[in-house]
Amino acid sequence: MSENRAGELLGQLLKRYKLEAGLRRGRVLALWPEIAGEMLARLTEPLKLERGELLVLVENAALAHQLTYQREEFVRRYASRLGEGVVTNVRFVTGRPREDAPGRQDPPSRPEPVALPLELAR
Numbered sequence: 034m035s036e037n038r039a040g041e042l043l044g045q046l047l048k049r050y051k052l053e054a055g056l057r058r059g060r061v062l063a064l065w066p067e068i069a070g071e072m073l074a075r076l077t078e079p080l081k082l083e084r085g086e087l088l089v090l091v092e093n094a095a096l097a098h099q100l101t102y103q104r105e106e107f108v109r110r111y112a113s114r115l116g117e118g119v120v121t122n123v124r125f126v127t128g129r130p131r132e133d134a135p136g137r138q139d140p141p142s143r144p145e146p147v148a149l150p151l152e153l154a155r
Contacts, residue, residue, distance in 0.1 A: 058082045061111065061120055065089070068110045073100070078130035085121035087111075090128045097125040 061082045065119075066074035078090040087107075092099040104123040111120035 040103065055113075057119060061087060061114060064111070064114060066113070068107055076130070077125075080126075082120065087120050087123045089123060090113050090130050091125045092127070092130065094127050097127050100125050 058081070058140060063078045063080040065077070065087075069077060076092050076096060080088045080090050082088075089100075100123075104125075107123045108120055112118075
């Protein structure tokens with residue numbers, strides 16, 4: 034079977050069983066670390082794609098506000114990878130991203146405070 038024929042059959046199966054939207058959503062969410070960049074991917078988590086709008090969870094309101102200024106760039110990056118119209122808007126909401134979210138890494142740990150002996154603390 035040729036590659037073209039296999040691709041056609043796969044496309045027909047996806048349409049027949051209405052799996053295209055789920056596949057598209059999965060691709061959008063999986064691409065977020067590449068679209069946003071490594072640093073932002075650690076601070077965010079793509080939640081869902083609904084009617085072209087990508088909802089992204091952000092750790093704090095200040096960062097969410099800053100990212101709203103970049104949303105058009107994110108839409109352009111998605112369009113270059115997946116085609117026009119797949120992602121038409123990106124909306125940011127605040128909350129704590131899951132620890133196991135794609136692209137997420139644990140923040141550097143803080144050293145434990147050192148207790149001084151009483152005679153040195155005075």
